[in-house]
Amino acid sequence: MIRSLDNDTLLGLWERMARIRAFETRVGEIAAAKEVAGYLHTYSGQEAVACGVIPLLRDDDWFTSTYRNHGHAIARDIPLDEIAGEIYGKVTGVCGGKGGSMHVADQSRGMIGGMGIVAGGLPIATGAALASKYLGRDSVAVAFFGDGAVHQGAWHEALEFASLFQCPVVFVCENNLYAETTAVDYHLLAGSVSAMTGPYQIPSVQIDGMDVFAVRAATAAAFERARTGNGPSLIEAMTYRYGGQYEGDTQTYKPPTEVAYWRGQDPLLRFRSDTATRLGMATLDAIEQSVQVEVDAAFTAAEAAPWPDISEVTTDVYTPIA
Ligand SMILES: Cc1ncc(C[n+]2csc(CCOP(=O)(O)OP(=O)(O)O)c2C)c(N)n1
Ligand SMILES: [Mg+2]
Incomplete structure (x- = not known):
């Protein structure tokens, strides 16, 4: 996979991963400093x-997406000013400050939005995929969700519907081993999310979610399948969240040996070791420094930005009935 990608593509992947890490590190700092209200x-x-x-x-x-959506927004190249502004609830936010951290959305970029409701995104992405099929297009829809989503009826309804109507949707499970404080060893009766798609006749694959190239290869196959009229599929990416369920979570439920193992699988370290000879460590370091400058500027701007005016309180919240 790496050999088939040109240097610009590789650097683009690195830049986005580094940008997410720098951004989320700053989110952790502003949470600790209680600079914004609400869960992050x-x-x-x-x-x-x-x-x-x-x-x-x-x-x-x-x-x-889900409430853990900043990374998805950054990977879609939504400007950092707009994401940070949204987290702060300021007018510069991508939703004018009314969505907040959990509801980053930008329909102009195909990001239907982050959802606070576990499994809430699956039926919506399935609906977008149905629309694509109905209109005779070959666009696809992706639903990101966590391992905890399989306990919601909406998860099962979406899979059933998507398969029945062969919707071009790709279900992407980010199995980070925990649903809040509950480990998958306890809550996932089937042992894996990919093992749960059989009754719905949806092909699935479990992959190394710390390896961006493995994720890209599985996604390319799933998109090809969806775009050519062969219906939905599911990718279960095995991954790990380095933070808590929310910022401030003490994470006492995580065994230290487990944390150490997954720190060793850090997707940024894995990328470095896979590409350093070709791209050069100095180039990768320089990108990390430049995204840090971008992140600093975005948070400074968000802090300084104005709050929405009180007259805007119902705008974009209620639909006027003619
Ligand atoms: C329908 C619903 N039930 C319960 C909750 C409370 N809740 C918030 S996060 C969460 C755990 C979800 O875990 P997972 O799907 O694995 O996502 P992760 O946080 O690990 O990314 C729960 C139960 C919720 N937001 N929505
Ligand atoms: Mg989880």
Whole structure:
């Protein structure tokens, strides 16, 4: 896979992964400093999933996300000012500050949005995929979700419907081993999410979600399948969140040996070791420094930006009935 990618593509993947890590590290700092209200959920550790999938989306494709959505937005190249502004609830936010951290959405870029409701995105992405099929297009929709989503009825309804109507949707599970504080060893009766698609006749694959190239290869195959009228599929990317369920979670439920193992699988370190000879460490370091400058500027701007005016309180919240 690496050999088939040109240097610009490789550097683009690195830049996005490094940008997510720097951004989420800063989110952790502003959470600790209590600079913004509400829960913040970070994506550090899972960068290879967003960056393996999202750059393969076309402009006319769609995806849904979860409350852990900053990484997905960054991988879709939504400007950092707009994401940071949204987290702060400021007018510069991509939703004018009304969505907040959990609801980053930008329909102009195919990001239907982050959802606070576990499994909420699967039926919506399936609907977008049905629309594509109905209109005779070959665009696809992706639903990102966590391992905990399989306990929701909506997860099963979406798979059933997508298979029955052969919708061009790709279900991407980010199995980070925990649903809140509950380990998959306890909550996932089937042993894996990929093992649960058989009754729905949906092909599935479990992959190394810390390897951006493995994610990209699985995604390319799933998109090809969906675009050529062969229906839905599911990718289960095995990954790990380095933060808590939310910022401030003490994470006492994580065994230290497990944390150490997954730190060793850091997707950024894996990328470096896979590409350093070809791209050069100095080039990778320089990109990390430049994205840090971008992140610093975005958070400074968000902090300084104005709040939405009180007159805007119902705009974009309620639909006027004619
Ligand atoms: C329908 C619903 N039930 C419960 C919750 C509370 N809740 C928030 S996060 C979460 C765990 C989800 O875990 P997972 O799907 O594995 O996602 P992760 O946080 O690991 O990315 C739960 C149960 C919710 N948001 N929505
Ligand atoms: Mg999880």
